[in-house]
Amino acid sequence: MTAPEKVEYAPTGSAETQWAKLDRRTVAVTALFMAGFAAGAGLPTGIGIAGGSSVGTALLWVLPFAAVLILAGTVLDYVRWRRTRYRVGAERVELHTGILIRRRRSLHRDRIRSVDVTADPVSRLFGLVNVKIGTGEQPTSGDSTVVLRSVTRPVADSLRSGLLDRPVEAGISDGGRLARLDPAWIRYAPLSFVAPLLGAGAFGAVLNVAEWFGMRKGVIDWVFDLFEGLPLVVGILILAAVGLAVGMVGSLGLFVENWWQFRLDREPGGTLRVRRGLLTTRSISIEEKRLRGVELVEPLGTRLFGAARVDAVATGMARQSENDKAQHKTLLPTAPSSIAHRVAADVLREPVAPSESVRLLGHPVAARGRRLRWALLAVLAVEVPLVVLGVLLTDVLLHIAWTSALVLVPTLVLIALDAYRNLGHGLTGKYLVARSGSVRRATVALQRNGVIGWRAKQSIFQRRVGLLTLTATTAAGAGAYSIYDVGVSEGLSFAESAVPDLFAPFLEPAQEDRPHEKD
Secondary structure (H helix, E strand, O other), rough: OOOOEEEEEEEOOOOOOOOOOOOHHHHHHHHHHHHHHHHHHHHHHHHHEEEEEEOHHHHHHHHHHHHHHHHHHHHHHHHHHHHHHEEOOOOEEEEOOOOOOEEEEEEEHHHEEEEEEEEEEHHOOOOHHHHHOOOOOOOOOOOOEEEEEEEEEEHHHHHHHHOOOOOOOOOOOOOEEEOOOHHHHHHHHHHHOOHHHHHHHHHHHHHHHHHHHHHHHHHHHHHHHHHHOOOHHHHHHHHHHHHHHHHHHHHHHHHHHHHHOOEEEEEEEEEEEEOOOOOOOEEEEEEEEHEEEEEEEEHHHHHOOEEEEEEEEEEEOOOOOOOHHHHHHHEEEEEEEEHHHHHHHHHOOOOOOOOHHOOOEEEEEHHHHHHHHHHHHHHHHHHHHHHHHHHHOOHHHHHHHHHHHHHHHHHHHHHHHHHHHOEEEEEOOOOEEEEEEEEEEEEEEEHHHHHHEEEEEEHHHHHOOOOEEEEEEEOOOEEEEEEEEEEEHHHHHHHHHHHOOOOOOHOOEEEEEOOEEEE
């Protein structure tokens, strides 16, 4: 076992450092990954062969292919390791890699905005981590990131602290812990929309495994026999309840995996650092000067129980090429709303969170009518096909149509009314605050100096009732945040008040609509 490498830094104006190599134990990690992949791919194949022959014959077919797969993957990664080198110079971070095609990547140190560290379970056994160095720009061709796979944790920590080290500005040199995981927060996990999705996925997994053993038809027949004698609707409801229960259990496990040992720290020099993860650990760093605000996200289930999530609105965050895009920008997982507001205030260095200090202005009554019409149209989109097919095919679909309508009409009407109540916008200090949504209510507090433009959009239906959708464009977060269905003159006046001189040529004296304050 080789000693871990040390990263040398060249101060500005000095000679460049020597090239360094990745840790060679990354080849062993790849070999273990390939072994797991070969086992996962070979198991259903071996079972299928054994079903028509013997176990010995199945092994004679599967094992040689598995050995070739493992060997090929290991050899390729060994060559990759031999041909990969990097260095951290006074001005640039450089990476040279590639097997058939040689790739040279270089990032200017002044443009580096993030150094994220991840470690999967196998890498952690060897004390290795992956380091992703990014500039926060759109990764269209990968030129905005440098990925080192794999280095030791001391090297990763040295890279993170060295590359994100900035001159400390007056007033932001303090550091400290802003939040840490409370195990009680796990109670919010089953309330998310992940639970039903995991339940549906569990049914699909059962059918796939049954297919390996040639028992898929038997499993389906067993389910039909189990519910024999029960009305179809009752059987569907029972299956849905079982799937939801399985999904709730899965969501608990997923929450623990993602947020175990969660910590949010402010480090000296003005960097926010999020660390989390049980099996795969993650360390995400965000420079405070990249922050343009925060967003409080309240899905319907968690909102009913008084909980919210805090996301960062920062430059470069919306374009991360990560699989968990939402979680990559999350500063606080779903937690009690009081804690979410407190963390939002601490992150922004404000005494009170903008979402709490602002008094939101309501939207015209016409906005409520639009949402009610959308709700009824959604019901028709579901019911009309069921009625048509029921008339043409079977009365069962007609029964499903009227029973589902009894549920959908009041449910969607209530959601529409709630969506209208949640509409609001306002100004507080240096922040623009906008709120919208019901199934997913989001309240964004955006720095007014982070708004680079306004976009006003008005459909033919909005023009008839004097409404428009006003969108603030920014280089941070999602890139655009909208104020939906606001009165025309009110919206244009608000845009001018928030960021003067952008909409001034389009302003007209206020006519029909005036602000309505929300309680």
